[in-house]
Amino acid sequence: MASLLPRGVRVASLKTCLKGLPTRNVRFLSIPRQTSTHFPSTPILPSLWRTQRAQQNIWRTASTLVTPLRHTSNFFTSATNPAALASAAQSLPNSPASTHTTSDSASDLPPVSGPAVTRWLFLSAGLVFAIVVVGGVTRLTESGLSIVEWRPITGTLPPLSQAEWEAEFDKYKTSPEFKTMNHSITLEEFKRIFFWEYLHRLLGRVIGLGFVVPLTYFALRRNRLTPGSLPFYSFLALLIGGQGALGWYMVKSGLRDEIITNKEVARVSQYRLAAHLSMALxxxxGMLSAAFSTRNDWRWKTQGSWSKLTGAEPWKKILENPAVRRFKGAAMALSCLVFLTAFSGAFVAGLDAGLIYNEFPMMGEHIIPPISELLSPFYSRASDQSDLWWRNIFENPTTVQFDHRLMGTTTYTATTLLYLSTLLHPTLRATLPPLTRHLAMSAFLMANIQVALGISTLLYLVPVPLAAAHQGGSVLLLTTMVALMASLRAPGRAARLWRAATVGKRTSERTQSAQSFTSLR
Structure with a gap:
């Protein structure tokens, strides 16, 4: 021991300096020839120096302190102060003192929603996407009026016996749809249309429970949600309940007795249908943007990654660029245009406007129909025809289809221009994150697919598979735009605070370690 330790340093001091050191394998620098690597077995540390392997582990651990000093002889000859050795050991990242400081500072930081919240939001958004597609199939198969009552709790189970099916069929026979259109329908045919409406309502219940129950759990558990997010999630929960009530309000518009009296077509109001679809979108x-934001904040907090970029806050320089700010504004406007185009598609569906002018790009003999068809006095109800414009826009099938064509073409053109700007604009090409450029390309490709689906649906007289794919395509195009906007969102305040604390802690540890080793030299 005399050849290893300086005079006056006890073995207890060596234990103090070795306590808490990291145990990872570190390349050990060459030891001066005058320093012996043999630890004789002593009664002081019999369990530590018993085998040759334990001796090697001790030297690997001690090399963490020795490496910055370049020479072990300098370390053992100058470190005659046990307090200095203990200070050097405690300044390392794995020391108990550092861990205690980290836990104290973390308790002062706001929580950041973790991966569990992200998965919950993505799953909820996926269920909403599914119910939008199923709702489209329900409308296309004319199944939406097959269930003539609203029972949110007791209507969870479908009819299970023949008697229950007969009772449900008898209820349907009282509806205007049966009396005016489906009076010759059989029980087996009724079961087919009942299935789609039942599945649509069942998915609504699953979405409600799948969102509210986890939200309650996260709200009751402390430090599970980012501050300020709970009111927004609660608003989404209320919106789910309102969506169910709005759905029944829409169905009631197709169960009016006036339909039989006025010999109208039994279908729901296009206004209520558009409102129902808009609330679903x-x-x-809301769910999708929250999921992207939560995931991005967690990545920034734990990995320092933003839109797949790493570094010292790379988002600041990018988002402050004037060209990027203009691009972000254009992307926001395009997202709103995609939403409005889907909204106009609800009026096309509600009025069966896809069954007229089944050609493209012409509408009859012209690209634009005659003004007498677009603004027909037939749809005006005011004596002075003051409602001529807006009633034709929302109630005239010819005008509704023309508006949808116009908005779809505008959306496609705007998406193409947005994508081309990422390729041709030198500042955007050099500044935008690669993820944003890829999402702009995805939006352009999805817009092409959506246009092809829309034209095919029109030319083939609205077949169910094509029309359902067209409705789902509008949601996918909206998805790419939401993801694109999320890629240009700055990290949230809580994530920035966590990242700053992490970087500051690492810098402080490096400074303390450097100062401790400097004092030992």
């Missing part, structure tokens, strides 16, 4: 956008 708003729910989807």
């Amino acid at each position: 708003a729910l989807y956008v």
